[in-house]
Amino acid sequence: MSEIFQNLYEMTAIGDLVANPSFLLMYAIAFLLLYLGIVKHYEPLLLIPIAFGVLIANFPGGEMGVLQASETGLIIKDGHEYNIWEMSLPEIAHELGLMNFLYYALIKTGFLPPVIFMGVGALTDFGPMLRNLRLSIFGAAAQFGIFLVLICAVLMGFTLKEAASLGIIGGADGPTAIFTTIKLAPQLLGPIAIAAYSYMALVPVIIPLVVKLTCTKKELKINMKEQDKKFPPKNQIKNMRTVKIIFPIAVTTIVAIFVPTAVSLIGMLMFGNLLKEIGSDTSRLFDTISNSIMNTATVFLGLCVGATMTSEAFLNWTTIGIVIGGFLAFALSITAGICLVKLFNLFTKKKINPLIGATGLSAVPMASRVCNDIATKYDPKNHVLNYCMSSNISGVIGSAVAAGVLISFLG
Numbered sequence: 001m002s003e004i005f006q007n008l009y010e011m012t013a014i015g016d017l018v019a020n021p022s023f024l025l026m027y028a029i030a031f032l033l034l035y036l037g038i039v040k041h042y043e044p045l046l047l048i049p050i051a052f053g054v055l056i057a058n059f060p061g062g063e064m065g066v067l068q069a070s071e072t073g074l075i076i077k078d079g080h081e082y083n084i085w086e087m088s089l090p091e092i093a094h095e096l097g098l099m100n101f102l103y104y105a106l107i108k109t110g111f112l113p114p115v116i117f118m119g120v121g122a123l124t125d126f127g128p129m130l131r132n133l134r135l136s137i138f139g140a141a142a143q144f145g146i147f148l149v150l151i152c153a154v155l156m157g158f159t160l161k162e163a164a165s166l167g168i169i170g171g172a173d174g175p176t177a178i179f180t181t182i183k184l185a186p187q188l189l190g191p192i193a194i195a196a197y198s199y200m201a202l203v204p205v206i207i208p209l210v211v212k213l214t215c216t217k218k219e220l221k222i223n224m225k226e227q228d229k230k231f232p233p234k235n236q237i238k239n240m241r242t243v244k245i246i247f248p249i250a251v252t253t254i255v256a257i258f259v260p261t262a263v264s265l266i267g268m269l270m271f272g273n274l275l276k277e278i279g280s281d282t283s284r285l286f287d288t289i290s291n292s293i294m295n296t297a298t299v300f301l302g303l304c305v306g307a308t309m310t311s312e313a314f315l316n317w318t319t320i321g322i323v324i325g326g327f328l329a330f331a332l333s334i335t336a337g338i339c340l341v342k343l344f345n346l347f348t349k350k351k352i353n354p355l356i357g358a359t360g361l362s363a364v365p366m367a368s369r370v371c372n373d374i375a376t377k378y379d380p381k382n383h384v385l386n387y388c389m390s391s392n393i394s395g396v397i398g399s400a401v402a403a404g405v406l407i408s409f410l411g
Contacts, residue, residue: 053306
């Protein structure tokens with residue numbers, strides 16, 4: 001009888017949990033992310049799959065954690081060496097488990113982030129940006145945080161590729177951060193993805209904090225509609241539908257010429273948007289991309305990213321540096337956009353609300369909604385949502401181009 005109980009005990013993961021309590025900390029992280037997604041409704045479509053991926057990856061004996069390969073493709077499991085680049089997908093599934101199969105087929109190949117960008121493009125309306133093109137420059141300014149944190153990360157001891165992957169968190173775009181990290185520092189994918197999506201989820205907390213520290217009440221009361229009445233725009237787009245169709249084609253062409261490495265993101269983003277703007281002729285394709293494909297890609301992306309967060313890969317000083325650096329990148333990107341608006345206001349009669357600069361991040365449309373809420377608190381009639389969307393949407397394009405530049409130079 002004692003032998004039976006001994007076998008039953010060894011069948012469980014209790015002994016491993018006692019021997020390695022770090023698993024318990026990973027469960028706590030998974031439960032925290034689940035709480036944020038389920039109870040607080042912070043980016044639930046992404047945080048919940050990621051959190052569940054973290055959970056299942058850290059059950060001893062479950063073999064659901066992703067094993068990161070070295071630059072030469074070497075993976076060591078249970079004392080055996082495998083070269084991932086010489087294994088077929090069925091061999092990966094058989095020898096290394098389900099999550100490794102999904103990770104190396106869908107994530108490591110760089111397949112899912114562009115697919116998600118295609119869905120984002122289908123759900124994005126570039127109209128607000130096209131109507132207020134001069135405001136789109138603030139989306140470019142917000143990418144400042146990416147490059148400043150890159151420099152700081154190198155000084156902290158990160159390699160240049162790792163620093164670039166850390167800095168891209170400042171773009172506040174999960175797929176872009178994942179795509180860049182896959183190309184430059186795949187060993188950091190788990191913590192960087194968690195940091196990127198966690199800070200995106202915390203946009204309603206971070207933006208008000210930065211705005212409070214950098215803006216005055218007078219600046220936050222600047223009414224954009226009143227400014228438009230005082231200084232009406234000289235040129236207005238007459239045929240918006242035509243412009244919306246031409247825009248994704250033109251942007252893809254220009255980016256492909258100057259930053260070819262960004263085409264996989266920008267091209268898919270613009271392709272999805274083009275299908276949306278064409279209308280009834282491509283409605284079936286638009287519906288497929290924006291619903292079934294987008295949702296399927298999101299599920300697998302979240303689970304695979306979460307599964308990279310094993311206790312061995314996550315619980316180290318590098319992860320702490322990524323969490324701190326990611327927050328700085330995020331906050332500095334917001335600050336840079338605000339500062340450019342302040343500088344702009346020094347030289348023009350038509351003033352701009354600094355909240356528009358704060359939305360230069362890629363967290364669309366959450367950042368714009370948060371800034372609109374801030375503006376209406378100071379003046380209930382001051383709705384800046386459409387103006388903020390101009391900077392917000394251009395930030396999506398800016399972060400993807402920044403990622404392409406980094407990959408081009410460092411990849």
